[in-house]
Every structure is written in C-alpha cells, then in structure tokens.
Amino acid sequence: MYRTLKSPISAQIEITEHCNWRCIHCYNYWRTQEARSYTTLTIEEVEKIVTELADNEVFDLTFTGGEPLLFPEQVLAGATIAKKRGMWIGLNSNLTHLTHRLAHDLKSVGFKSVLVSLCGPTPEIHEQISGREGSFKEGTRGILIALEAGLKVFVNMVTTRANQDYAYETGAYVAGLGASGFSVTRATAPGNCPNFEEDFQISREKIKEHMEILLQLELDFGYNVSVCECHPLCLIGDVKRFRHISRRGCNAGISTLAIGSKGEVRPCTHVGNSYGNILVEGLHASWLRMIEWRDGSLVPETCSLCKYFPICTGGCRMEGKNSKGSLNGMDTHATGPEDVVPPEDGWISPDRDISGYWVVNPTARLRTEDFGGIIKVTDGGRIPLNKDSYQLLTKLCERRAFTFEDVGKEFSFNPQSESSYQFLQIMLKRSIFMRP
Numbered sequence: 001m002y003r004t005l006k007s008p009i010s011a012q013i014e015i016t017e018h019c020n021w022r023c024i025h026c027y028n029y030w031r032t033q034e035a036r037s038y039t040t041l042t043i044e045e046v047e048k049i050v051t052e053l054a055d056n057e058v059f060d061l062t063f064t065g066g067e068p069l070l071f072p073e074q075v076l077a078g079a080t081i082a083k084k085r086g087m088w089i090g091l092n093s094n095l096t097h098l099t100h101r102l103a104h105d106l107k108s109v110g111f112k113s114v115l116v117s118l119c120g121p122t123p124e125i126h127e128q129i130s131g132r133e134g135s136f137k138e139g140t141r142g143i144l145i146a147l148e149a150g151l152k153v154f155v156n157m158v159t160t161r162a163n164q165d166y167a168y169e170t171g172a173y174v175a176g177l178g179a180s181g182f183s184v185t186r187a188t189a190p191g192n193c194p195n196f197e198e199d200f201q202i203s204r205e206k207i208k209e210h211m212e213i214l215l216q217l218e219l220d221f222g223y224n225v226s227v228c229e230c231h232p233l234c235l236i237g238d239v240k241r242f243r244h245i246s247r248r249g250c251n252a253g254i255s256t257l258a259i260g261s262k263g264e265v266r267p268c269t270h271v272g273n274s275y276g277n278i279l280v281e282g283l284h285a286s287w288l289r290m291i292e293w294r295d296g297s298l299v300p301e302t303c304s305l306c307k308y309f310p311i312c313t314g315g316c317r318m319e320g321k322n323s324k325g326s327l328n329g330m331d332t333h334a335t336g337p338e339d340v341v342p343p344e345d346g347w348i349s350p351d352r353d354i355s356g357y358w359v360v361n362p363t364a365r366l367r368t369e370d371f372g373g374i375i376k377v378t379d380g381g382r383i384p385l386n387k388d389s390y391q392l393l394t395k396l397c398e399r400r401a402f403t404f405e406d407v408g409k410e411f412s413f414n415p416q417s418e419s420s421y422q423f424l425q426i427m428l429k430r431s432i433f434m435r436p
Helices: 043-055 072-084 100-109 123-130 135-148 167-177 204-221 284-293 317-324 387-396 404-411 418-429
Strands: 010-014 060-064 088-093 113-117 152-159 181-186 224-226 256-259 357-360 365-369 372-376 382-386
Touching: 010 043, 043 072, 060 072, 072 088, 072 100, 100 135, 113 135, 123 135, 135 152, 135 167, 152 167, 167 181, 167 204, 181 204, 204 224, 256 284, 365 387, 372 387, 382 387, 387 404
Parallel strands: 010 060, 010 256, 060 088, 088 113, 113 152, 152 181, 181 224
Antiparallel strands: 365 372, 372 382
16 A cells, blocks of 8 residues: 555654653553653663664654653754754754753754644643643743744644633734744544543544634734644545645654654554564664555555545544554544545646746755655655656756756656646645745
8 A cells, every 4th residue: 555665754752751741631651650660762872763763764853752851962962963964853842941051052953943832822721731830831931942042933732622712822822922833733542541532532523623723823923834643634624725734644654653762663652552672673674564554454444445545544543543442443533535625626736837947945855765766855745756757856956957848858758748747746736846
C-alpha cells in the first residue's frame, strides 16, 4: 500500500518522560500510578540517537517530551549535531522553564520556532487542564521570552470537554501576544485512560465548530491556522474550505516515527508499541519491523475501500484502537465517503501559470530511494520521484533560475503535456518550485 522508504523522513525524540504539568488528556505516566521513576535520555544518548538519524538521512527532527526544557543540555547537544548534519530542528514545549539565556541559546544552535501548549485563555480554564497552579502565567511569560529572542511561536490548544468552548478566545489571546500561528487539536485518547470517551472526548459537531473558528481566526488576525493531528476527510467535509486541515494525513510508520526516553522506537508519540531500540540496534531494523503500518494491515476495511483513502489515510489509528479496541478500527469521528465534499476544481488546482522564471525552493532536500528519490521542503510535504524526475530535480537545484520551456527542450519533455503539467502543478502546490 505504501512504499517502504529506506528510513523515515522525520522523527521525534522524547527527551524525558518527566513533565511539570499534569494535563488531564495526557498519556504520561502519572495517570495510573502517582509515584514512579521517570526516564530521561543522557546527553551521550541524545547525541548517539541524533547521529544515527543523520546517518540514515532523516530530514526533520523534533525534540519533545514530557517537557524537554527540563533538560536543556540534552536539547542543545542534540540540536547542535542535527544542524551540523543539515537537519531541520523543531521543539515542542510548554516554555514554563524558558529563560532569556536559554532562549538565546536555542536561537543560536539553530531553532527558528517552537510549538507551545496552551489550554485556554485564562488561568482558571488553562490550569483546570494543566493541573499546575501558575502555569498559565509561566507559559505566557515563556512565549514572550521566545518572541523577544526572535523565535517564532506557534501555539497548540488540545481540546477536551473542559475547554472546548474557548477556542476563539484562546486564539485571540495568543494573537495578542504575537504568535505566528494557532492550532486547535482534538485530544487523542491515551491508552491508559479507559473513561476517555465518557469524560473527555469532544463531539464531531464540536470539532467542526472548531474548524469554522480557525477560519475566523485566520481572517481576524492574519496568522497561520491548523491542527496538529490528522482528521479523516469525512469529518472535515468541505475539503477546499478547510484546506489547512485536509492536507494533514497520518504518516506514522510511513515517513515518520518517535523515539522514547529509553531509546524505544515507535510509529508515533501516541502509540505504545515498541519495534526495537535505537540505542541497542540502530534505526534500520526497527524501521523495517514497522511493515504493518505500511502494508495496509492497520487500515480499517471501510477506509481501504474508500476512493478518498489515498488522500485521507483514514484518520488516527490510535483513535480506532481506543474506541474500537484495535489499531485497524475506524477513527472515532469517521463516518464514510458520503460526507466528503471534494474540491470542485480538482485536488491539485487551482492551476498556476507555469510561464516565466522559477527556482527550486532553497529549503528543498533530496535523497535517493530504490525507486528514485524523495524531495521535501520545510513548509511542504514529501514528494516521491521516479529516477528520471530525481535526476531532473537534482540538476535544477544547481541552477540559479530556469523556465519550464527551456527545461523541456533540454530534457526532452513537453511541460504542456497532461502528465508533465500535472507533475509541475503538484510541485508548485507543495512549494518545490517558487519565483526567484
């Protein structure tokens, strides 16, 4: 169903299990037992993991937790190696431990942005969920410090029944602070919370209301809006209207994975199943063991028969497991293809004028695969390339500027033919090509 890439495109490293918040929706350790020892990667282990990922040509790396900034030395050490090896780096944090000095250090090693958690627009709402008195003030202070240091801040609001009515107010609050973007993300059921559906899970109608709110926030404040987890297209409905949500599918075990604080390799941060340990046997063996995430074994039967599946990917597998008891269960909020409203003018359109001069996006990264290669840019998705396309893109990356007409003459293809034109439109949509 999916090609097995030689390695993932992106990875998340969970620096530690420990967190200074106790969010009611979290899958962290405290839910089932109050006292236990938590694990944290050492500096040497982080450096070993990052080196292994770089050796396997992983493009993107995010440091997360727990709360990673409880152990800033590990984050800085890993980020330093990653940047030297040409990787894009990101950080997920509540920023309550951010100082001016640490913000400067994060900026210096190459972080450009941070994804920050905030659960509501007031201390009362936020701290009802975070479980820590004073965390709203601390988190706000951290956001302001990050912005002062020149880091872009994107805020994610995880929604449960406790805060589902405050999405707009939270988005407006972080816009006032200076955030570059805002996400409203449904809480994913943690495996150790058997009463999640009854006590925490929000309804399909409320999620659709949040999608409308995101559009209004985008209009009112002019920042980027999104979600941080995949939604099935039958939940989204109008694909064109909610473009900021419909472009996100599940890539767990397909092009991404997570590495836990003991080195265990998992398809994503929500999945508890370990497929090996990167500190013991490296990355490759664990990656190959994730074949069930690529061969269709975990795709719900209804989704596998749906014509929209190649674009949708079927929603979240952990939502299926926690509501239906199996990873191949239907996403809790999925219905069926009858609720999908496809774009009237096609999935690739609107078409863009291909005349004039173009360059390859300077953030584009290429790597070979047995079928040809992969190209990816920082703000766009990955695109598989056959061998001819890979060779073409490799040569175009070396050029200052080009026209598709000249490229067609040199490489013997007609940019106006149906297949070539469609290929170029995909490249333009994914920001592979851009104007100089």
